[in-house]
Amino acid sequence: MRAKAAEVTARVDQLAAELDEVSTRIKAVSVTAKSADQLIRATVGPEGRLTRLELDRDIYTFHTPDELAREIEETIAAAATEAQQRVMAMCRPFVSDDQMQAALSYDYKTLAQGLTGGPRDEPIPA
Numbered sequence: 621m622r623a624k625a626a627e628v629t630a631r632v633d634q635l636a637a638e639l640d641e642v643s644t645r646i647k648a649v650s651v652t653a654k655s656a657d658q659l660i661r662a663t664v665g666p667e668g669r670l671t672r673l674e675l676d677r678d679i680y681t682f683h684t685p686d687e688l689a690r691e692i693e694e695t696i697a698a699a700a701t702e703a704q705q706r707v708m709a710m711c712r713p714f715v716s717d718d719q720m721q722a723a724l725s726y727d728y729k730t731l732a733q734g735l736t737g738g739p740r741d742e743p744i745p746a
Contacts, residue, residue: 653699668700
């Protein structure tokens with residue numbers, strides 16, 4: 621019995637260490653995307669939030685304001701999608717893609733079902 625308990629404790633400790641490492645790696649995710657014309661560079665962090673935006677000084681020569689806005693949005697979205705894919709890949713050993721997608725889209729009901737193995741009727745505490 622003690623040997624089994626020691627084995628379980630060792631596995632839990634190993635898993636905790638692995639999760640700490642993955643957490644550190646996730647926090648370090650930074651993705652930069654460039655627009656098709658290379659005039660826009662958008663960098664996002666692991667949550668897909670913009671951390672840096674660079675515009676070529678000649679950008680207004682090539683784009684109307686509406687085109688520029690659309691290009692910026694598309695470039696940020698491309699970087700955010702890549703960041704999300706990297707985070708999901710890092711989490712894959714610990715959670716399913718469905719659980720990860722539920723977490724990323726704030727779908728807590730689906731996330732709770734995946735973590736508990738079934739539907740959750742009671743509300744999740746705030």
